Amino acid sequence: MTPPDRRRRALLLAGLSVAGLPLAAWALKPVRERPRLIIVGGGFGGAACARQLRYLMPAADITLVEPRAQFFTGPSTNAALASVCAEGDIVRGPAALEALGIRWIREAATALDPVARRLRLASGTVLDADRVVLSPGVAMRWDRIAGLDATTSERMPHAWLGDAQVSRLRERIESLRDGATIAISAPANPYRCPPGPYERASLLAWRLSARRLKRCKILLLDAKDDFTKRALFQVGWDTLYPGMVEWVPHAKGGEVLEVDARRNTLRLQNGSRLRVDLASVVPPQRAADIAVAGDLVDESGWCPVNPASFESTRHAGIHVIGDACIAQPMPKSAFSANSQAKLVALAIAAQFAGGPAPVPRLVNTCYSLLAPDYGISVGGLYGVVSDRLSTLNDGMSPLGAARELRAREAAYAHEWYEQITRDTFG
Ligand SMILES: Cc1cc2nc3c(=O)[nH]c(=O)nc-3n(C[C@H](O)[C@H](O)[C@H](O)COP(=O)(O)OP(=O)(O)OC[C@H]3O[C@@H](n4cnc5c(N)ncnc54)[C@H](O)[C@@H]3O)c2cc1C
Structure with missing residues (x-):
C-alpha cells in the first residue's frame, strides 16, 4: 500500500496539472473563433481559470474583472497572524496575468444578466460575453449573529x-x-x-x-x-x-x-x-453578492452547478467555481478552486473546439499547521458518479505518527503554498 503522505503528494502533483488529466490532442488545435470569455474574481479560482483558458484558447478574448490589485491569500493567513511568516509573504494579486494577454479590469461587477450574459461594472461599463466564469468567493451572513455586522x-x-x-x-x-x-x-x-x-x-x-x-x-x-x-x-x-x-x-x-x-x-x-x-x-457565509445578483444561488445561499462542467444549473453558459459553488464533498478551499478552474477551462475549450467533454477528475489536499514544524493533512480525489460529484479516493495523516512525519507534512504544506500560488498567480 502506498504510504499516506506519498499518496497525498501524488494527489497534489496531479492537481497542479490540468485537472489531473493529460492534455487532450484537440485542446492543442487552434480555435478559429474569437470567443469572448469573462471571468469575475481574480482570486484562486478566477486567476487559475483565466491562465488555463489563455493556454487552451490562445485566440480567445479573455477579460478578468477583479477590483483588488493585491490581497492576503487565505492559505497561510493563520501563519501570518501567528507571526510564523511575515504579512508580506502572503500578498498576491492578478497583475502577472496581463503579461499573458488577459485584459484585467480593476473594477467590481455590480450586475449580471445571466440570460444575455451581460455584465455591468461599477463604472457603468457593460460587457457582453459568450461564456462567463464566476469565482467571486464568499460573503458574510450578517443576519445570523445578533450584534455582528460589517462595522x-x-x-x-x-x-x-x-x-x-x-x-x-x-x-x-x-x-x-x-x-x-x-x-x-x-x-x-x-x-x-x-x-x-x-x-x-x-x-x-x-x-x-x-x-x-x-x-x-x-x-x-x-x-x-x-x-x-x-x-x-x-x-x-x-x-x-x-x-x-x-x-x-x-x-x-x-x-x-x-x-x-x-x-x-x-x-x-x-x-x-x-x-x-x-x-x-468567523460568521456564517454564503456565495458573494454578484452570484446573488446574477440569480445563480438557490435557497442554500450557494450556487448549484453541473459537476461535470461547473456550469450553473440555473443559467446556461455561466460557470461558477470556487467557494461560491456547491461542490460537496469537495471542501471550499484554494486547492479545490484551482482544480475546478482547470476542469472548467477544459470544458469551455472543448465546447468551442467541438471536442469531447473532459472526464472530470478533481483533487484537493488541505494542510493545517499546528506549529511551524507540525503539519497534518487530508486529501481527496473526486469524480462524477451517477451525475453526482463523489469521492473516488481519500486519505488523512495517520493518528499516532512520529513527530518526524508531522515535521515532513509541515514542510510539504510550505511547498504546496509556494506551488499553488505560483501556479495560480505566476
Ligand atoms: C484563514 C484561512 C485559511 C485558509 N487556508 C487554506 C489552505 O491552507 N488551503 C486551501 O486550499 N485553502 C485555504 N483557504 C481557503 C481559500 O482561501 C479559499 O477557498 C479560496 O480563496 C477560494 O477561491 P475563490 O476563487 O472561490 O475565492 P477568492 O480567492 O476569495 O477570490 C474571489 C475574488 O473575487 C473578487 N470578487 C468578489 N466579488 C466580485 C465582484 N462583484 N466583481 C469582481 N470581483 C469580485 C474578490 O475581490 C476576490 O479577490 C483558507 C482561507 C482562510 C480564510
Missing part, C-alpha cells in the same frame, strides 16, 4: 477575506498579555476553509507559548459537533499546548448567538455570556 466585526475580526482585518487581528494578537482569554468562533458547514478556525487556534497557541504567555486560554466556540481532522487536532493540542485550547461543541452550547463588540462579550446558545480579551468571530 462591529472590525472589533472582533474574522480575517477571512484577505483584507485589512488580517493586519488588525495580528496586531491584537501581538498585544495580548499573559492570562488573556481568546475566543475563536467556527460557523456551521458549509463555509470557506473547514479546518481554518482550528488551525488558527493551534497557531495562536504556538505564538502565545513562544512568547511565554502560558496562562492564556483559547476557546473554540463551535456551531458544530464535529470538524475535519478533529482527532488529529485534539491529539496535537494535548501534545503541544496542554490545557490551552478548549473546544466547545454545539452540543455543549458553543454556538455564538449574539455579540457585544464594544464590551468584548459573546452570548452562547447555552445562555452563558463570556467576556474575553480578544474575539475572532
Whole structure:
C-alpha cells in the first residue's frame, strides 16, 4: 500500500496539472473563433481559470474583472497572524496575468444578466460575453449573529477575506498579555476553509507559548459537533499546548448567538455570556453578492452547478467555481478552486473546439499547521458518479505518527503554498 503522505503528494502533483488529466490532442488545435470569455474574481479560482483558458484558447478574448490589485491569500493567513511568516509573504494579486494577454479590469461587477450574459461594472461599463466564469468567493451572513455586522466585526475580526482585518487581528494578537482569554468562533458547514478556525487556534497557541504567555486560554466556540481532522487536532493540542485550547461543541452550547463588540462579550446558545480579551468571530457565509445578483444561488445561499462542467444549473453558459459553488464533498478551499478552474477551462475549450467533454477528475489536499514544524493533512480525489460529484479516493495523516512525519507534512504544506500560488498567480 502506498504510504499516506506519498499518496497525498501524488494527489497534489496531479492537481497542479490540468485537472489531473493529460492534455487532450484537440485542446492543442487552434480555435478559429474569437470567443469572448469573462471571468469575475481574480482570486484562486478566477486567476487559475483565466491562465488555463489563455493556454487552451490562445485566440480567445479573455477579460478578468477583479477590483483588488493585491490581497492576503487565505492559505497561510493563520501563519501570518501567528507571526510564523511575515504579512508580506502572503500578498498576491492578478497583475502577472496581463503579461499573458488577459485584459484585467480593476473594477467590481455590480450586475449580471445571466440570460444575455451581460455584465455591468461599477463604472457603468457593460460587457457582453459568450461564456462567463464566476469565482467571486464568499460573503458574510450578517443576519445570523445578533450584534455582528460589517462595522462591529472590525472589533472582533474574522480575517477571512484577505483584507485589512488580517493586519488588525495580528496586531491584537501581538498585544495580548499573559492570562488573556481568546475566543475563536467556527460557523456551521458549509463555509470557506473547514479546518481554518482550528488551525488558527493551534497557531495562536504556538505564538502565545513562544512568547511565554502560558496562562492564556483559547476557546473554540463551535456551531458544530464535529470538524475535519478533529482527532488529529485534539491529539496535537494535548501534545503541544496542554490545557490551552478548549473546544466547545454545539452540543455543549458553543454556538455564538449574539455579540457585544464594544464590551468584548459573546452570548452562547447555552445562555452563558463570556467576556474575553480578544474575539475572532468567523460568521456564517454564503456565495458573494454578484452570484446573488446574477440569480445563480438557490435557497442554500450557494450556487448549484453541473459537476461535470461547473456550469450553473440555473443559467446556461455561466460557470461558477470556487467557494461560491456547491461542490460537496469537495471542501471550499484554494486547492479545490484551482482544480475546478482547470476542469472548467477544459470544458469551455472543448465546447468551442467541438471536442469531447473532459472526464472530470478533481483533487484537493488541505494542510493545517499546528506549529511551524507540525503539519497534518487530508486529501481527496473526486469524480462524477451517477451525475453526482463523489469521492473516488481519500486519505488523512495517520493518528499516532512520529513527530518526524508531522515535521515532513509541515514542510510539504510550505511547498504546496509556494506551488499553488505560483501556479495560480505566476
Ligand atoms: C484563514 C484561512 C485559511 C485558509 N487556508 C487554506 C489552505 O491552507 N488551503 C486551501 O486550499 N485553502 C485555504 N483557504 C481557503 C481559500 O482561501 C479559499 O477557498 C479560496 O480563496 C477560494 O477561491 P475563490 O476563487 O472561490 O475565492 P477568492 O480567492 O476569495 O477570490 C474571489 C475574488 O473575487 C473578487 N470578487 C468578489 N466579488 C466580485 C465582484 N462583484 N466583481 C469582481 N470581483 C469580485 C474578490 O475581490 C476576490 O479577490 C483558507 C482561507 C482562510 C480564510
